[in-house]
Amino acid sequence: MAILENYHYYILLILLPLLVYFCRLADRRQKKPMEPTNWPLLGFLPEVFLNFHRAHDRITEVLNGCGGGTYTFRGPWFSDTDMLFTSDPTNIHHVFSRNFANYPKGPEFRKIFDILGVGIFSADFHLWEIHRKTTMALLTHADFNARLQKTVWEKAETGLFPLLDRFSLDEVDFDLQDVFHRFSFDNICKIVLDYDPCSLSFEMPHIPCEKAFSVVAEPLLYRHVIPQRIWKLLRWLNIGSERKLLECSKAFSEFIYPRIDAACNDGSVLGLFEDVYRETRMDSSTSLVDFLKDTALNLMFAGRDTTSTCLTWLFWLVAQNPTSERRILEELEAELCLQKKWRFFTAEDSHKLVYLHAALCESLRLFPPVALEHKAPVLPDILPSGHQLPPNAKLIISFYSVGRNERVWGKDCLEFKPERWICPSGKIKHEPSYKFPAFNAGPRTCVGKDMAFVQMKMVAAAILYNYHVRLVEGHPVSTRDSIILQAKDGLKVKLRKRNWND
Incomplete structure (x- = not known):
């Protein structure tokens, strides 16, 4: 035997x-030529390992090449990581708008993004509605635009221009993405916490909280594809990507908690959210100070990453398109009446900059700061594409792939063409959020969208008008594999100060 x-x-x-x-x-x-191999037992796991260094582009190839914009990812049989990817605008409209109530962030989202706590990004239902209403009240307040432009121009005058002047004078190359990260971080800290950490200065100090915003984005992407029991084990062992998340969480707490009392004075941004805590009757496990820390962290995430990421890709794209740069400069001269002499301008003035607005939209279309969104239906659902979703199924919407879909944006979808955003009348062409989801879509569209455009126009105009930006030859520029679509190795540039009198 x-x-x-x-x-x-x-x-x-x-x-x-x-x-x-x-x-x-x-x-x-x-299978079709671009389709991944579905291995016995392992599913697409080998495909993930082979392509993780270019995850967003690989997802786009699969969705465009063989899925008609929607494709099912098969994880290992034991992992419960099957998920449906889509970049189909009809699916996006269905999930984010028409059937919005069936797609809350849900418990799975909160597990993956537990570092955000109970802030607006993770909140659902009544808590989210109160968060949103309060944030909208803040952003539409009569004094907000004046405060925003004061904050931006003060930081430009005391931090940005002196630093760029030195880089220009020394003729050294530097990481423009790092400059944008620091500029945005200082601005949002001033707005939310009424505190300027001065990360943008000659010393370029290392501030753990500022760096943590970039570090945290990569481990959060890993959590989407690594089985939950695995990343929870890594967290318990305090190793790998989970150790990075714990270190980031500590950096956020050590930076924000000491400043909450000072930030909650009468009329302050954070002070407004004390009423949110009381109105929503938060459970006893979440104290007021914890709630305010989470609220501040969510607002800081939104204020730092959207603007800095978009500006980074804008300057990379414009540097390769001299015609677009020339048109931006001509518009600044004509609409702001600069007459060869720089001046600061108001939020109202920024609305005149149509071509610059269009260039920012193109940057956001090709490189949306938040590359993907995670959704899960409460009840069974059938998407317009015909795909069936059981309760709590994992649905991943690739915002990055939407902007690179020929069926949505045409054969020239990979080209940088600000003109596609301008109507014959000369005004900005409106595109529905399910086709242009850079600021999310439907009821959860980012409430800070207008604020972001004002700030980005101010910074972009200030740099482009005062300096000629050149890319450092040979420096690789590619997307980082993370939730936030940053440049993997930064954006190395050299500056030459413009002399408008020549």
Whole structure:
């Protein structure tokens, strides 16, 4: 009997590789050229490992090449990581607008993004509505635009221009993305916490909280594809990407908690959210100070990453398109009446800059700061594409892929063409949020969208008018594999100060 058992064992060893081979061969015969191989037991896991360094582009290839904009990812059979990816605008409109109530952020989202706590990004239902109403009241307040432009121009005058002047004078290359990160971080800290950490200065100090915003984005992407039991084990062991998240969480807490009391004075931004805490009757496990910390952190995430990421890609795109740069400069001269001499301008003035607005929209279309969104239906649902979703199914919307979909944006979708955003009348062309989801879509469209455009126009105009920006030859520029679509190795540039008197 023992010999017979061993015989069967050896037969199995011989047949198993053949089984794997024929399964793979059958899969290849049926699949399209860009389609990943669905391995027995492992699913698409080998595909993930081979392409994680270019995850967003690989997702786009699959969605455009073989899924008609929607495709099911098969995880290992034991992992519960199957998920449906989509970049189909009809699906996006259905999930984010028409059937909005069936797609809250939900418990799975809150597990993945637990670092955000109970802020607006993770909140659902009544808590989210109160968060949104309060934030809208803040952003539409009569004094807000004046406060925003004062904050931006003071930081430009005391931090941005002196630093860029030195880089220009020394003729050294530097990371423009890092400058934008620091500029945005200082601005949002001043607005939310009434505190300027002065990260943008000659010393370029290392501030753990500022750096944590960039670090945290990569481990959060890993949590989408790593089985939950695995990343929870890594967290318990305090190793790998989960250790980075814990270190980031500590950096956020150590920076924000000491400043909450000072930030909650009468009429302050954070002070407005004390009423949110009381109105929503938060459970006893969340104290007021914890709630305010989470609120501040969410607002800081929104204020730092959207503007800095968009500006980084804008300058990369404009540097490769001299015609667009020239048109922006001509518009600044004509609409702001600069007459070869720079001046600060108001939020109201920024609305005149149509071409610059269009260039920012193109940057956001090609490189949306938030590359993907995670959704899960409460009840069973059928998407307009015909795909069925059971309750709590994992649905991943690739905002990055939407902007690179020929069916949505045409054959020239990979080209930088600000003109596509300008109507014959000369005004900005409106595109529905499900086609242009850079600021999310539907009821959860970012309430800070107008604020972001004002700030980005001010910063972009100030730099482009005063300096000629050149890319450092040979420096690689590609997207980072993270939730936030930053440049992986930064954006190395050299500056030459413009002399408008020549």
